[in-house]
Amino acid sequence: MILITEFMDEAWVDWLRARAEVTYAPDLPDRPDALMTMVQTARALIVRNRTQVRGDLLGAGFTCVGRLGVGLDNIDMEGCAARGIEVYPAVGANTLSVAEYVVTTAAVLLRGAYMMRAEMEAGAWPRGPAGQGREIAGKVLGLLGYGEIARKTGALGRALGMEVIAADPYAKDFEGARAVSVDEVIAQADVVSLHVPLTEETRDLIDGAALARMKPGAILVNAARGGVVDEGAVCDALRSGHLGGAALDTFATEPLGAAHPFAGVPNLILTPHIGGVTAEANARVSEMTARRVAAHLGLE
Known part of the structure; x- marks a missing residue:
C-alpha cells in the first residue's frame, strides 16, 4: 500500500x-x-x-x-x-513557482500602492502616498543561498532590471550573480530573499541585529524555511518603518495558531507555505x- x-x-x-x-x-x-x-x-x-x-x-x-x-x-x-x-x-x-513568488511579492511590496484598498473603500483617495512606490528595475536583489531556486529567482530579477548579489559558502559557482558575504547581502540589498535550509547554522539568520543592518526601506522575502527569521523582530522592524515590507511564506510554527505576532503589522504579506505550490x-x-x-x- x-x-x-x-x-x-x-x-x-x-x-x-x-x-x-x-x-x-x-x-x-x-x-x-x-x-x-x-x-x-x-x-x-x-x-x-x-x-x-x-x-x-x-x-x-x-x-x-x-x-x-x-x-x-x-x-x-x-x-x-x-x-x-x-x-x-x-x-x-517547483523551482519556477518559488522564484515567481519571490520576485512578484517583492515588486508588490516595493510599489506599495496595492496595500491601500481599505483607505479607498473608506472614501479616501490616497494618490499622493500611493505614488511614492518604487520600481523593481535598478534595485539590488540579495540572495542568501544560491542553489537552483535562488538562481532562477536571480534570472527573473535580472530580466526585470535588478542587480543580483548572492552569498553561499557551499555554492560551486555564482553564474548570474556577484558573490559577496552574508553581511554584504544584508547591508547592500534592496530586496533580501532567503534560500537556505533550516539548520543550527541558519536558525534566526535574520534576527534583530541583521534587520538593523539592512538598508532603510528594504524588503525581506522568506519562502525558504520557518525558523530562519526571527518573526517578532521582523514585526518590530516593520512597525518602526525601518523595514519597508516583508513577505513570509514559511513560519516557525505551522499553522500559526493564536500566539502569532503578526496582527496589525503594516506592509506584511503572509501566505500559508505555498511559494512552491501552483x-x-x-x-x-x-x-x-x-x-x-x-x-x-x-x-x-
Missing part, C-alpha cells in the same frame, strides 16, 4: 491507484494516531512538509518516502539511511514523486 498523507494532484493519485493500492488521506498530519496506524501496512509514504517522518514512524516498515517538494527538515534523513529507507525529493519541479508546480511535483515511488516499488 502507498500512503499519501498530504495533498497531491488528483490525476497522479489516480495514476498510482492504477498500479497499486493507495490510501489518500491528506489530513493525516492533524491525526497522528491515525497516521501511526495506517503507516504500519504501507510500502511507501508520500508527504509534503507537515508530516514528521521520524521517531516511531520510521519503524513501520515502509521502504521509501516520496517528498512532494524539496525541503527535508521534516524527515529524519539519518534515521531513514540507517533503515535503508530511500527518500525522493521532487528537486526542480497548479502547474503541483502537477510537476506530483508526477515526479509518483513516478519515482512507482519505480522504487517496481510498478512502472
Whole structure:
C-alpha cells in the first residue's frame, strides 16, 4: 500500500491507484494516531512538509518516502539511511513557482500602492502616498543561498532590471550573480530573499541585529524555511518603518495558531507555505514523486 498523507494532484493519485493500492488521506498530519496506524501496512509514504517522518514512524516498515517538494527538515534523513529507507525529493519541479513568488511579492511590496484598498473603500483617495512606490528595475536583489531556486529567482530579477548579489559558502559557482558575504547581502540589498535550509547554522539568520543592518526601506522575502527569521523582530522592524515590507511564506510554527505576532503589522504579506505550490508546480511535483515511488516499488 502507498500512503499519501498530504495533498497531491488528483490525476497522479489516480495514476498510482492504477498500479497499486493507495490510501489518500491528506489530513493525516492533524491525526497522528491515525497516521501511526495506517503507516504500519504501507510500502511507501508520500508527504509534503507537515508530516514528521521520524521517531516511531520510521519503524513501520515502509521502504521509501516520496517528498512532494524539496525541503527535508521534516524527515529524519539519518534515521531513514540507517533503515535503508530511500527518500525522493521532487528537486526542480517547483523551482519556477518559488522564484515567481519571490520576485512578484517583492515588486508588490516595493510599489506599495496595492496595500491601500481599505483607505479607498473608506472614501479616501490616497494618490499622493500611493505614488511614492518604487520600481523593481535598478534595485539590488540579495540572495542568501544560491542553489537552483535562488538562481532562477536571480534570472527573473535580472530580466526585470535588478542587480543580483548572492552569498553561499557551499555554492560551486555564482553564474548570474556577484558573490559577496552574508553581511554584504544584508547591508547592500534592496530586496533580501532567503534560500537556505533550516539548520543550527541558519536558525534566526535574520534576527534583530541583521534587520538593523539592512538598508532603510528594504524588503525581506522568506519562502525558504520557518525558523530562519526571527518573526517578532521582523514585526518590530516593520512597525518602526525601518523595514519597508516583508513577505513570509514559511513560519516557525505551522499553522500559526493564536500566539502569532503578526496582527496589525503594516506592509506584511503572509501566505500559508505555498511559494512552491501552483497548479502547474503541483502537477510537476506530483508526477515526479509518483513516478519515482512507482519505480522504487517496481510498478512502472
